[in-house]
Amino acid sequence: MKPPAPQAASSAERACQVIRDAIxxxxYPGGSWLREQSIAERAQVSRTSVRQAFNMLAAEGFVELHPNRGAMVVDWTEENLLQVFDLRAMLEGYGCELAALNRTEQDLAALQAEADVFSNLLVTQAVAERRLVAESNNRFHRLILSASRNPRLASLLVAVVHVPIVRQTFGKYDQIALERSALQHQDLVLAIRAGDAQWAQATMRAHILAAKNVIFDKSAT
Known part of the structure; x- marks a missing residue:
């Protein structure tokens, strides 16, 4: 079988990005069906490229494929989401531990700069746009994974981090929770700068588990 032409691959990736962003x-909320024709028109690609995109998104955990029916956006149950947060706490905790051991001065500068961006968003009108907060948070976590110098770990986390729950989490944060998260980012930078692997790992685990408690409002139970 011949490999797909570069243009076809590019079209499938473009369709994949359009769908992923919409999810x-x-x-496209959980449980909704994705329509090939409307997505093809929106992404300006062929329906074949859309079907290829569905397969890519199924591999990432965004959609479920149903024979003769198409693709449905995954509807995340509370149990699924709890598992995601627990997995993130374990894997990102390990990644932060590695970052404390392997980081460079350039890594530290980038982490400090992004932690400051996150903090500054909380004192500007931009905080009303939680998308910006979530994007800064994602950049910060990606920088830590990069500093870990473990590409396989980063690959394992791709599907988890791409699950559309980070924005949901920040949508539930009040000002106090946001400020606590900003302080945790600063603590993570301090632990990584100190080269203290245990401190870094424990701080990251606490950071992720705090987010889990916010989204499920565990303090209210």
Whole structure:
């Protein structure tokens, strides 16, 4: 079988990005069916490229494929989401531990800069746009994974981090929770700068588990 032409691959990737962005923004909620024709028109690609995109998104955990029916956006149950947060706490905790051991001065500068961006968003009108907060948070976590110097770990986390729950989490944060998260980012930078692997790992686990408690409002139970 011949490999797909570069143009076809590019079209499938473009369709995949369009669908992924729409899922993450809530335009396609969990349980909704994705229609090939409307997506093909929106992404300006062929329906074949859309079907290829469905397969890519199924591999990432965004959609479920149903024979003769198409693709449905995954409807995340509370149990699924709890598992995601627990997995993130374990894997990102390990990644932060590695970052404390392997980081460079350039890594530290980038982490400090992004932690400051996150903090500054909380004192500007931009905080009303939680998308910006979520994007800064994602960049910060990606920088830590990069500093870990473990590409396989980063690959394992791709599907988890891409699950559209980060934005949901920040949508539930009040000002106090946001400020606590900003302080945790600063603590993570301090632990990584100190080269203290245990401190870094424990701080990251606490950071992720705090987010889990916010989204499920565990403090209210």
């Amino acid at each position: 993450q923004s809530g335009q």
